[in-house]
Amino acid sequence: MYKVIIIGAGISGMSIARELSKYENLKIIVVERKSDVGWGVSKANTALIHGGYDDDPDLYPVRAKLCARGNDIWRKWVKELQIPSVWNGALVIAKNDEEMKELEILLKRGERNGVNGMRIISKEELLKMEPNLSPDSQGALWIPSVGQIAPIPAVVALAENAVDNGVKIIFDSPVEKIKVKDGKVKGVRVSNGFIEGDIIINAAGLYADEISKMAGLDYFTIHPRKGEYWLFDDTAGPKPKHVLFPAPTKKTKGVVVTTEVSGHLMIGPNAKDQDDKEDLANTKEGLEEVWNKAKLIWPKLPPRSKVIRTFAGLRPETKKADFIIKAEEVYGFINVAGIRSPGLTAAPAIAMEVKEIIERDLGIKLKKKNKWKPYRKEITHFFMLSPQQIREKIRENNAYGKIVCKCNKVSEGDILEAIERMKKIGIKVPSIDSIKFRTKATTGTCQGSFCRVKIAVILAREYNIPLWKVTLKGRGSEIGVGDVKSLLREVEA
Amino acid sequence: MSKIYRFTCIVCPLGCYVEAELEGENLKIQGCKCPRGEEWVRSEIFEPKRVLMSVIKVKNGVYPVVSVKTDRPVPKDRISQIMRFLSNLEISAPVKIGQVIVENVLDTGANIVATKDVEKK
Amino acid sequence: MIYDTVVIGGGPAGLAASIKAREEGLNVLLLDEKDYLGGILPQCIHPGFGLHYFKEDLTGPEFAHRLIEKLEDMGVEKRLTATVLDITVEGDKKKVKYVSPEGLESVATKSIIYASGxxxxxxxxxxxxGDRVAGIFTAGEAQTLMDIYGVMPGKEVVIVGSGDVGLIMARRFALEGARVKAVVELMPYPGGLARNIVQCLQDFSIPLYLSHRVLEIRGRKRVEGVKIAKVDDNLESLPGTEFDMPCDTVIISAGLIPRIKLLKKLGVEMDANTGGPMVDENLETSISGIFVAGNALLINDLVDYVVEQGEIAALSAKKYVEGSLQPSRRIRIRAEGNLRFVVPQYVSGKRDVILYGRVKKPQEGAIFKFREIGEERRYPVVKPSEMFKIKLRVERIPSNIRELTLEVK
Structure with a gap:
């Protein structure tokens, strides 16, 4: 039995955990510094399953290899794990001759990377496909294989399935030290103890460089690149039918205009390098940049009053900009670092890659479990039920008849199921965000002003803690400072 | 030594800007457009009072607090004392609207009265 | 079975409508999505309610209690924790689909009073x-936490918006021992009543920043501060005036928006100025038999107005059910000059109507003029914080007129 420690419960870490949970001679533990899965890099991105035409195989061979492969595997995974997804294809829009030439390059590159079904389409066909595009669009590259998924629900699904297959996750446990002896890894120290391990997989996202350094490997650094987004009310449009890209630049694929999985128009991201790995603030400049760039391809943006949220994410960039996925000279230490775009797309392929590394480079023969469970069921979503199903669910438990989130029609029953799953994967600090990402509560027109308190009341009851200790997004983000009289009693004391 | 007070009158929507100068017992009011305003300014200077409202903790209730008020205005300068006093109180459910929770709170002559029902859990 | 009227929303408008409709002999069903009645009243624990309606100064919970008691005495049929999912209209019959812990129901009704706040x-x-972290609440959310669930949201508070709700929350926080560091108002004048400026801010020495805007909220896990800037006459931030203010809590109290999603779905004609539906003097929408009252119609500043609208809607529903409601969408009333809106937007011209309105900015010596009539009225002072009522007298309305303009100069 080999003990495997995966550092980081993001899309990479959980994909790897799920893949490795197929083998009976691996005992897997995932350590995560935050209070839930998928709250780092995986949380805020464009949520695209890319085609694989963008990654130059000469410059970024690992990305080029894993992107198209990941796209392929996701199609199976979303079914097995019931992850919300749409496969509506993408258009890369060219506005002038130079950009039309760029499309030719992308097409060739895509073909080299094994992307199927791509073709360059004329202005006429393009405007028929997307009549609301800027009329100065000249043509586009059509990539039918591009899809969209809900990224955190994907990580949640992977985590639930992995736990169901024997993986353990420990939350709120930042890694403090990695023990290496005689050139081999021995384990990691977290705040409340030491965890022994024979294999350590560093999937720590923005902190992968620091984790790697703890194992004595400091040949790369991660620098954060911020991307900002606007999200509109579901009633606001027009919305594109496909994912729309401008012709790409070296640094990014550009500001995307898309209708995301839940049916909201979304625009973003820009790309701005920064030093701080915790600075997720939206900036006026960044948002305006996104707005102006999106307007170039999608001139009919809804008014600002229809914006329901702005957000930002950080991509973990390395100097070489390619993924670092390899067994290191410290035996048992595997880096999965610099997983920037297309990391979400590549995640399943990254998991396969890690499995191969364990067999090939660590020389461990993996034995398949007889009873590995590939399937995971999504929780009930009231808004997806038929009238007949609603009636049945309410008969089973009347909590399904209590609508908590009015905007998105999320019932208390949905929330109770989410809480049960949270407990099952080991979440100790209850947070409203954990409910938000599992149920879509608080993400509608009112942005939670009606339901956040109600969700907190349910969480406090189910976790048996005082209401003010419920958090918004994990430890340190409690919704209150005490009971309503606590400040006056302090004065007294 | 005289003392100057400045107010926005709250008696009517006009919201007159008022300056009052107090010299010993002598009060000079400027800017009021009506006698009701002057009266209000006088009471604001000599004995400002407010109806106080807050919540009090409830044990075993369907809700953990009940809203309360003073049943008559209390001197403004006693409010923080009353608030501190209330912060240490906890009463048991059920609570009925109109129920007197504290009689003659801190000798102000006002009672603390519940303004809603809280049933027992 | 077919109800005479289904009232959607159990706040003051819906309660008043249900009571009045029942008094008028209608067969009423009241639906509310919360597990208690009263809408936001139970969390508005301050006094100042009911001076017109009950001729007494009551707190929000007391005002609600009186209405609820009356409702129960009248035996109005009600469902709590009942969320309306859909409304369908077929001719003069309507169906209201709702879900509650008892199940999924679809009830038939002749009329609907929409009072969803x-x-x-x-x-x-x-x-x-800036950052999306803990410690940012809407005023109502903070009020629910404090006054219904007994939680203190924070210690050092900045309030965005000086409307009455923001001012009252400033006082609530100060009373319970929090430090309210600022109330920040974009406009050059306060949004709330002078009385609340005095009793909520001045009583507690809370600074009011007029013509200022909160640009940014910063913090890692919880709010750590805000960035504030001065604005010019066009409400644009003035470069170089930015300053940081440390705090752990930000309360957003910057206005309300009528909740009218279901009406929108039905294609009801809307008024961009009120954010609510266009109604006639019966408070009937463009779909006959659907009436609107309270904050779903327009944002009111007194509960007394809300109750009044509930009662008008109920009386109209009664006439509608009897078949005696006169179509009143004849004369369109337009707001001009320093007038943000006027409600109702249509009148019949056959009877006196009280119009509600709100000005855009404070003005002394304002002249209200019905242009086509030539009638003028002078008000010593008008403010956006106070809705006004003005009577339109039928004998002054020329016949054959299709449009009336109310302007404020």
Whole structure:
């Protein structure tokens, strides 16, 4: 039995955990510094399953290899794990001759990377496909294989399935030290103890460089690149039918205009390098940049009053900009670092890659479990039920008849199921965000002003803690400072 | 030594800007457009009072607090004392609207009265 | 079985409508999505309610209690924790589909009184950038936490918006021992009543920043501070005036928006100025038999107005059910000059009507003029914080007129 420690419960870490949970001679533990899965890099991105035409195989061979492969595997995974997804294809829009030439390059590159079904389409066909595009669009590259998924629900699904297959996750446990002896890894120290391990997989996202350094490997650094987004009310449009890209630049694929999985128009991201790995603030400049760039391809943006949220994410960039996925000279230490775009797309392929590394480079023969469970069921979503199903669910438990989130029609029953799953994967600090990402509560027109308190009341009851200790997004983000009289009693004391 | 007070009158929507100068017992009011305003300014200077409202903790209730008020205005300068006093109180459910929770709170002559029902859990 | 009227929303408008409709002998069903009646009244624990309606100064919970008691005495049929999912209209019959812990129901009704209240604007709608962390609440959310669930949201508070709700929350926080560091108002004048400026801010020495805007909220896990700037006459931030204010809590109290999603879905004619539906003097929408009252119709500043609208809607529903409601969408009333809106937007011209309105900015010596009539009235002072009522007298309305303009100069 080999003990495997995966550092980081993001899309990479959980994909790897799920893949490795197929083998009976691996005992897997995932350590995560935050209070839930998928709250780092995986949380805020464009949520695209890319085609694989963008990654130059000469410059970024690992990305080029894993992107198209990941796209392929996701199609199976979303079914097995019931992850919300749409496969509506993408258009890369060219506005002038130079950009039309760029499309030719992308097409060739895509073909080299094994992307199927791509073709360059004329202005006429393009405007028929997307009549609301800027009329100065000249043509586009059509990539039918591009899809969209809900990224955190994907990580949640992977985590639930992995736990169901024997993986353990420990939350709120930042890694403090990695023990290496005689050139081999021995384990990691977290705040409340030491965890022994024979294999350590560093999937720590923005902190992968620091984790790697703890194992004595400091040949790369991660620098954060911020991307900002606007999200509109579901009633606001027009919305594109496909994912729309401008012709790409070296640094990014550009500001995307898309209708995301839940049916909201979304625009973003820009790309701005920064030093701080915790600075997720939206900036006026960044948002305006996104707005102006999106307007170039999608001139009919809804008014600002229809914006329901702005957000930002950080991509973990390395100097070489390619993924670092390899067994290191410290035996048992595997880096999965610099997983920037297309990391979400590549995640399943990254998991396969890690499995191969364990067999090939660590020389461990993996034995398949007889009873590995590939399937995971999504929780009930009231808004997806038929009238007949609603009636049945309410008969089973009347909590399904209590609508908590009015905007998105999320019932208390949905929330109770989410809480049960949270407990099952080991979440100790209850947070409203954990409910938000599992149920879509608080993400509608009112942005939670009606339901956040109600969700907190349910969480406090189910976790048996005082209401003010419920958090918004994990430890340190409690919704209150005490009971309503606590400040006056302090004065007294 | 005289003392100057400045107010926005709250008696009517006009919201007159008022300056009052107090010299010993002598009060000079400027800017009021009506006698009701002057009266209000006088009471604001000599004995400002407010109806106080807050919540009090409830044990075993369907809700953990009940809203309360003073049943008559209390001197403004006693409010923080009353608030501190209330912060240490906890009463048991059920609570009925109109129920007197504290009689003659801190000798102000006002009672603390519940303004809603809280049933027992 | 077919109800005479289904009332959607159990706040003051819906309660008043249900009581009045029942008094008038209608067969009423009241639906409310919360597990208690009264709408936002139970969390508005301050006095100042009911001076007109009950001729007494009551707190919000007391005002609600009186209405609820009356409702129960009248035996009005009600469902709590009942969320309306859909409304369908077929000719003069309507169906209301709702879900509650008892199941999924679809009830038939002759009329609907829509009284679903308003929602609060949130920080993203205001364009406040920065971090998305704990410690940011809408005023109503903070009020629910404190006064219904007994939780103290924070210690050092900045309030965005000086409307009455924001001012009252400033006082609530100060009373319970929090430090309210600022109330920040975009406009050059306060949004709330002078009385609340005195009793909520001055009593507690809370600074009011007029012509200022919160640009940014910063913090890692919880709010650590805000960035504030002065604005010019066009409400644009003035470069170089930015300053940081440390705090752990930001309360957004920057206006309410009528909740009218279901009406919109039905294609009811809307008024961009009120954010609510266009109604006639019967408070009937463009779909006959659907009436609107309270903050779903327009944002009111007194509960007394809300109750009044509930009662008008109920009386109209009664006439509608009897078949005696006169179509009143004849004369369109338009707001001009320093007038943001006027409600109702249509009148019949056959009877006196009280119009509600709100000005855009404070003005002394304002002249209200019905242009086509030539009638003028002078008000010594008007403010956006106070809705006005003005009577339109039928004998002054020329016949054959299709449009009336109310302007404020």
């Amino acid at each position: 308003a929602r609060e604007r949130h920080r993203f709608e205001l364009g406040i950038v």
